[in-house]
Amino acid sequence: MIKSSAMLHGSLDDFEAAHSLEEVKKLAQEKGVSSAGTKREIASRLLAVVEDYGGRYQIPQWPEIKGVFVGGCVKRGVGSSFRAKAHAHNRKANPYFGWICVRSIKRVGEIKGNLITKPSQLMWHEYAHILTPDHGHDDTWRGKMSELGQPITEQYRKKARPKIVYAYYCPSCGHRWKGSRARACPKCGNRTVFSRQVEE
Numbered sequence: 001m002i003k004s005s006a007m008l009h010g011s012l013d014d015f016e017a018a019h020s021l022e023e024v025k026k027l028a029q030e031k032g033v034s035s036a037g038t039k040r041e042i043a044s045r046l047l048a049v050v051e052d053y054g055g056r057y058q059i060p061q062w063p064e065i066k067g068v069f070v071g072g073c074v075k076r077g078v079g080s081s082f083r084a085k086a087h088a089h090n091r092k093a094n095p096y097f098g099w100i101c102v103r104s105i106k107r108v109g110e111i112k113g114n115l116i117t118k119p120s121q122l123m124w125h126e127y128a129h130i131l132t133p134d135h136g137h138d139d140t141w142r143g144k145m146s147e148l149g150q151p152i153t154e155q156y157r158k159k160a161r162p163k164i165v166y167a168y169y170c171p172s173c174g175h176r177w178k179g180s181r182a183r184a185c186p187k188c189g190n191r192t193v194f195s196r197q198v199e200e
Contacts, residue, residue: 016043057108059116059123065130066098068108068116068123074099086122088129097133100126124150166195 019027021039028035028042035042057068072080074089075096085107089096100123102108110118119127128144135141137156145152168177170185170193177186178198184191 016040019043055105055114057111057114057116059119059127062119062127062130064098065100065127066096067100069099069101070105070108071103073101075101086126088126090129090133090135092133098130100130102126121150124148165198167198169194 016024016039019039021042024039024042025035028045034045055070057070059065059068067074073082073087082101082103085104086100086102089099089101091097102122105111107120107122108116109120109123110116116123125145128141128148128150129135131148132141132144139158142152142156142158164180165178166181168179168182168185170176170188170190172190172192173185173188175185175187182193182195185193
């Protein structure tokens with residue numbers, strides 16, 4: 001009996017050991033994958049192209065990454081889920097440092113066998129994280145994206161902090177002015193002033 005995808009961990013050895021040749025062939029037929037060859041050959045094709053069971057891919061032009069894990073998180077195995085489309089393990093203290101995990105095979109780019117020959121924009125995004133260990137979507141990461149010639153989508157662009165300005169009124173002398181936080185009227189020194197935040 002084919003086990004739940006949540007029980008698998010993207011390993012060809014584990015997958016092959018867990019299932020009989022008949023089970024692997026049956027799954028291959030169900031998923032439209034060729035069932036010709038040895039159990040290992042069929043299992044390899046399944047793990048490489050069937051999103052349900054995930055797979056491990058390499059990007060030859062990016063030697064800095066350990067690999068791309070598809071179908072879940074490399075830490076928790078195939079079938080595990082996360083909110084984003086992909087994430088990179090870029091914390092140096094993490095034993096999975098260097099891995100990029102992607103939910104769907106459709107998002108990695110062009111594939112040939114277990115190689116990603118033309119990474120998608122999403123992969124470039126995660127690659128920049130691997131190249132900037134221990135950084136999030138900060139200036140260091142944005143700088144690396146620019147260095148790689150990749151566009152930064154609106155949600156990750158640096159947001160300019162709005163300048164906070166207040167409009168003040170002194171009930172003692174009637175003076176009005178704008179500025180940052182004030183403790184007293186600059187004209188008469190009265191410490192009881194009214195203020196409201198305004199757009200600059």
